[in-house]
Each structure stands twice: as C-alpha cells, then as structure tokens.
Amino acid sequence: MDIYTSKQIMQAFRPERAAALLREGLIAYAAGRMQLPPMQRIHFDAVAADCVVKSGYLEGDKVFVVKVWSGFEHNAEQGLDSRHGMLLVCSARTGEPQALLLDKGWLTAQRTALTGRLVAEAMAPPTVDAIGLLGCGQQAQLQLEALASVQTCRQIWVWGRNLQRLQAFCEPFAARGYRMRPTLDARQLAEACQLIVCCTPARQPLLQAEWIAAGTHITAVGADRSGRQELAAGLVARADALVADCAAQVLEYGEFSHALNAGLIRHEQVAELGDVLAGRQPGRRAASDITIASLSGFAA
Amino acid sequence: MDIYTSKQIMQAFRPERAAALLREGLIAYAAGRMQLPPMQRIHFDAVAADCVVKSGYLEGDKVFVVKVWSGFEHNAEQGLDSRHGMLLVCSARTGEPQALLLDKGWLTAQRTALTGRLVAEAMAPPTVDAIGLLGCGQQAQLQLEALASVQTCRQIWVWGRNLQRLQAFCEPFAARGYRMRPTLDARQLAEACQLIVCCTPARQPLLQAEWIAAGTHITAVGADRSGRQELAAGLVARADALVADCAAQVLEYGEFSHALNAGLIRHEQVAELGDVLAGRQPGRRAASDITIASLSGFAA
Numbered sequence: 265m266d267i268y269t270s271k272q273i274m275q276a277f278r279p280e281r282a283a284a285l286l287r288e289g290l291i292a293y294a295a296g297r298m299q300l301p302p303m304q305r306i307h308f309d310a311v312a313a314d315c316v317v318k319s320g321y322l323e324g325d326k327v328f329v330v331k332v333w334s335g336f337e338h339n340a341e342q343g344l345d346s347r348h349g350m351l352l353v354c355s356a357r358t359g360e361p362q363a364l365l366l367d368k369g370w371l372t373a374q375r376t377a378l379t380g381r382l383v384a385e386a387m388a389p390p391t392v393d394a395i396g397l398l399g400c401g402q403q404a405q406l407q408l409e410a411l412a413s414v415q416t417c418r419q420i421w422v423w424g425r426n427l428q429r430l431q432a433f434c435e436p437f438a439a440r441g442y443r444m445r446p447t448l449d450a451r452q453l454a455e456a457c458q459l460i461v462c463c464t465p466a467r468q469p470l471l472q473a474e475w476i477a478a479g480t481h482i483t484a485v486g487a488d489r490s491g492r493q494e495l496a497a498g499l500v501a502r503a504d505a506l507v508a509d510c511a512a513q514v515l516e517y518g519e520f521s522h523a524l525n526a527g528l529i530r531h532e533q534v535a536e537l538g539d540v541l542a543g544r545q546p547g548r549r550a551a552s553d554i555t556i557a558s559l560s561g562f563a564a
Numbered sequence: 565m566d567i568y569t570s571k572q573i574m575q576a577f578r579p580e581r582a583a584a585l586l587r588e589g590l591i592a593y594a595a596g597r598m599q600l601p602p603m604q605r606i607h608f609d610a611v612a613a614d615c616v617v618k619s620g621y622l623e624g625d626k627v628f629v630v631k632v633w634s635g636f637e638h639n640a641e642q643g644l645d646s647r648h649g650m651l652l653v654c655s656a657r658t659g660e661p662q663a664l665l666l667d668k669g670w671l672t673a674q675r676t677a678l679t680g681r682l683v684a685e686a687m688a689p690p691t692v693d694a695i696g697l698l699g700c701g702q703q704a705q706l707q708l709e710a711l712a713s714v715q716t717c718r719q720i721w722v723w724g725r726n727l728q729r730l731q732a733f734c735e736p737f738a739a740r741g742y743r744m745r746p747t748l749d750a751r752q753l754a755e756a757c758q759l760i761v762c763c764t765p766a767r768q769p770l771l772q773a774e775w776i777a778a779g780t781h782i783t784a785v786g787a788d789r790s791g792r793q794e795l796a797a798g799l800v801a802r803a804d805a806l807v808a809d810c811a812a813q814v815l816e817y818g819e820f821s822h823a824l825n826a827g828l829i830r831h832e833q834v835a836e837l838g839d840v841l842a843g844r845q846p847g848r849r850a851a852s853d854i855t856i857a858s859l860s861g862f863a864a
Contacts, residue, residue, distance in 0.1 A: 332661075352650070358636050361666075
C-alpha cells in the first residue's frame with residue numbers, strides 16, 4: 265500500500281483532470297451506476313465535533329474508496345488543525361488496499377470547490393458582471409479560485425460578519441487584479457451579483473427571496489447536515505430550477521429540505537446535478553431564470 | 565500516526581485483555597452508551613465479493629475507530645489473501661488519526677472468536693462432555709483456541725463436507741492432546757455435543773430442532789449477512805433462551821430472522837448479549853435449557 269502525505273497530494277493534484285473525473289462520477293451517480301452506502305456520522309458532543317465516513321464504488325471501476333473526514337472546529341483554539349481526513353483506495357478486483365491518501369480533508373475541500381465550478385459552467389447566466397461570495401473562509405477562497413477558469417468576471421463581492429477577516433480575505437485577490445468589494449450587508453451583495461456562492465455554516469437564512477434579481481444563479485454549499493440553512497425557503501420556492509448534487513440528501517436535511525417541509529416545493533422539482541451535466545435534465549432554460557444548486561457532499 | 569503491520573499486531577495481542585475490553589464494549593452497547601452508525605456494504609458482483617465499513621464510538625472514550633474489511637474469496641484461486649482489512653484509530657478529542665492497524669482482518673477474526681468465548685462462559689451448560697464445531701476453516705480453529713481457556717473439555721467433534729479438510733483441521737489439535745472426532749454427519753455431532761459452535765457460510769440449515777438434546781448451547785457465527793442460515797427456524801423457535809450480539813441485526817438478516825419472519829418467535833424473546841454479560845438479562849436459567857446465541861458482527 266502506498267501512503268501519500270498531503271504535501272505529495274497537493275503537488276500531484278491536477279484540477280482539470282479532477283474536474284473531468286468528478287463530472288464523470290456525478291453523471292454516473294445520477295444514472296444509478298454507483299454504489300453509495302448511506303454515510304456514517306459519529307458525534308462528539310463534548311467538543312461539538314463530528315466525523316463522517318463515506319464510501320463509494322463506480323460500477324466497473326478498478327478501485328473503490330472509503331473516506332474518513334472529521335471536523336473539530338475547537339481545535340483551532342489550541343493551535344491544532346480542525347480538519348482531519350484520509351482516503352483509502354482499494355482494488356475492486358481483490359479488495360487489496362492500494363493507497364492511503366493522508367490529505368487532512370484537503371481533497372474534500374477541493375472537490376467541493378470543483379463541484380461549484382461544474383455547477384457554474386452548467387447554470388450561470390450568460391452575462392456575469394459581479395460574483396458574490398457569502399463567507400470568507402477556506403471554501404470561499406477555493407470556490408473563487410475554481411471559478412477563475414470558467415468565469416472571466418473579476419469583480420467580486422464578499423459578505424461576512426467580521427470586517428477584518430473580510431479584508432484579509434480580499435487582499436491576496438486584490439493583489440492579483442481582482443476588484444474586491446467586502447460588505448457586511450448580504451442584501452447589497454445579492455442585488456449586485458448574478459452568480460452567488462454561499463459557503464457558510466449558517467443556521468438561519470442569509471439570502472431572502474425579494475433580494476434576488478431575475479437571471480441570478482446561486483450555489484449553496486453550507487448545508488451538508490441537518491440544522492444548516494443559507495437560503496430562505498421562499499427563495500428556494502421562487503427559483504425556476506433547483507439542482508442537487510444528491511437530491512435524496514438535499515431534500516432530507518440539506519438546503520431544499522426547509523422549502524420541502526414547508527410544502528413550498530415538491531420532490532420532482534429537484535434535478536440531480538449529474539443529469540444536468542449530462543444534458544438529461546435542463547439546468548438554466550432562460551437567461552432570466554433564477555437557478556439554485558445545493559451541494560451536500562457525497563462520495564461520488 | 566503510527567502504522568502497525570499484522571505481524572506487530574499479532575505479537576502485541578493479549579487475548580485476556582482483548583476479551584475484557586470486548587466484554588466492556590458489548591455491555592456498553594447494550595446499555596445504549598455506544599454510537600454505531602449502520603454499517604456500509606459495497607458489493608462486487610463480478611467477483612462475488614464485498615467490503616464492509618463499520619465505525620463506532622463508546623461515549624466518553626478517548627478514541628473512535630473506523631474499520632474497513634473485505635472478503636474476496638476468489639482471491640485464493642490466484643494465491644492471494646482473500647481477506648483484507650484495517651482499523652483506523654482517531655482521537656475523539658481532536659479527530660486526529662492516531663494509529664492505523666493493518667491487520668488484514670486478523671483482529672476481526674479474533675474478535676469473533678473471543679465473543680464466542682464470552683458467550684460460552686455465560687451460557688454453556690455446567691457439564692460439557694463434548695464440544696462440536698460446524699465448519700473447519702480459520703474461524704472454527706480460532707473458536708476452539710478461544711474456548712480452551714474457559715472449557716476443560718478436550719473431546720471435539722468437527723463437522724465439514726470434505727473429509728480431507730476435516731482431517732487437516734484435526735491433526736494439530738490431536739497432536740496437542742485433543743480427542744478429535746471428524747464427521748460428515750451433523751446429526752451425529754449434534755447428538756454427542758453439549759456446546760456447539762457453527763462457523764460456516766451455510767445458506768441452508770445445518771442443524772435441525774429434533775437433533776438437539778435438552779441442556780445444549782449453540783453459538784452461530786455464520787449469519788453475518790442476508791441469505792445465510794445455519795440453524796433450522798424450528799430449532800430457534802424451540803430454544804429456551806435467544807441471545808444476539810446486536811438484536812437489531814440478528815433479527816433483520818441474521819440467524820433469528822428466519823424464525824421471526826415465519827412468526828415462530830417475537831422480537832422481545834431476544835436478549836442483547838451485553839445485557840446477559842452484565843447480568844441484566846438471564847442467559848441460561850436451567851441446566852436443561854436449550855440456549856442459542858447468534859453473532860452477526862458489529863463495531864462494539
């Protein structure tokens with residue numbers, strides 16, 4: 265078994281290749297060609313942390329993968345990494361472990377960002393004058409980096425609750441020629457942007473239906489577990505297209521669950537991202553559509 | 565993270581310590597003090613193999629564990645190991661991976677055998693003149709080894725379908741002074757033995773109700789998945805005590821599921837092994853009881 269450190273993984277990582285494989289995986293999942301047992305989650309209430317185990321196998325592939333990921337946010341207070349994770353790659357022909365990727369959750373974060381990029385390619389409106397980011401953490405940074413190869417727009421609004429952290433987020437992008445617009449007012453951002461990516465652990469809606477103009481696309485990545493919500497249920501209900509990386513999860517506990525539980529949307533309104541990427545389901549139909557994608561994260 | 569090979573693990577393994585910890589774990593599980601997400605299973609139909617992922621956390625413990633185990637039986641035809649497995653041990657305080665145990669499924673096999681020993685201690689009749697083993701593979705060998713420290717009986721009946729394999733199984737034990745009785749007739753074994761351990765992948769009952777005398781205890785370890793069955797439903801129905809390592813599993817797809825589905829037993833008749841070990845539920849009440857324990861395997 266080969267063991268790879270996160271440094272080796274970062275050096276070997278090819279975003280274009282990863283995006284192409286991710287696209288294949290999402291399409292295979294939507295077509296029912298992937299085994300994805302329900303994820304396991306262990307809670308550590310004493311430290312408000314959790315660990316998730318996800319495994320998956322694309323039928324016919326040479327390997328299958330088991331991923332262990334944990335988020336211990338309070339670790340930061342002790343100067344420790346707050347994310348841990350690894351991927352175990354085994355032969356689907358002999359079961360033999362082939363590689364252990366000690367990525368500390370790095371690949372998970374990259375994968376989420378690349379999924380955001382695939383969504384933007386498929387669903388963003390034809391003209392984007394400004395991109396909006398809600399949240400100014402690592403995932404917001406990765407989403408913006410990932411969008412750079414599929415969007416020419418460099419005018420970026422960033423919303424957060426802490427001006428200092430917002431400014432720290434903006435500086436390196438500004439140095440590279442981005443026009444950065446930090447704001448504490450999510451409405452201001454929503455009204456200015458045609459492509460919005462939400463990457464926060466919010467438990468109350470950050471965006472309201474009446475703030476969003478026709479032609480806007482929103483990708484929400486924060487609601488990867490029960491209790492999280494970035495978008496008002498009324499905004500989800502108002503959208504012309506709803507797309508989920510894994511409809512079952514997103515409707516059970518993800519971003520669309522609130523609108524579903526309130527009776528504002530129906531299961532059938534939600535398309536699988538893989539079906540949209542494969543052209544089997546429409547994403548955006550008209551330039552004036554409001555479209556929303558929710559990413560809950562899964563093994564595909 | 566420390567990485568241990570199976571050789572290192574075998575050298576460091578202390579059966580008495582492991583049995584004591586296993587006992588604690590089973591008791592904690594039965595008392596609801598353990599988080600055990602449903603196991604994940606991936607099927608590889610092309611090679612009739614599967615992989616299971618089990619994770620568990622005993623509330624308040626310093627670590628949690630994720631186990632990956634796979635059985636690729638056809639590997640043997642190519643001279644390869646047919647079992648693979650490893651355990652990942654992580655801190656429950658920081659999430660940090662602490663140890664990777666590359667045991668190739670060895671610890672899983674030991675754990676099953678030690679559970680059989682705990683069951684025998686709690687449920688075997690006071691007098692055992694002969695022990696019976698159904699199956700003559702690795703698990704039968706480990707069960708017999710594990711029983712040696714809690715049973716003085718050295719008269720052993722072993723049933724299998726292949727006389728040559730039976731004899732090969734018996735030789736090393738005979739050399740150590742055991743009186744070994746290989747047989748192709750399960751009824752002969754059943755009628756001679758007061759403590760019977762079934763460790764086969766049988767899909768049809770091997771033992772019938774009318775063969776089993778009063779005072780017999782049977783431990784069945786083969787039915788760890790749907791489709792497996794070692795005991796006739798009528799035998800399970802006839803028992804005076806039914807005990808399961810994990811009642812939910814054993815009743816859903818394990819050894820007791822057949823009798824339950826046939827309406828011969830009720831959920832309430834099945835006690836958790838941990839409750840029996842803790843004395844919260846009776847195992848054997850009288851020397852003349854027929855008692856049955858079914859082990860389906862889980863993370864505790």
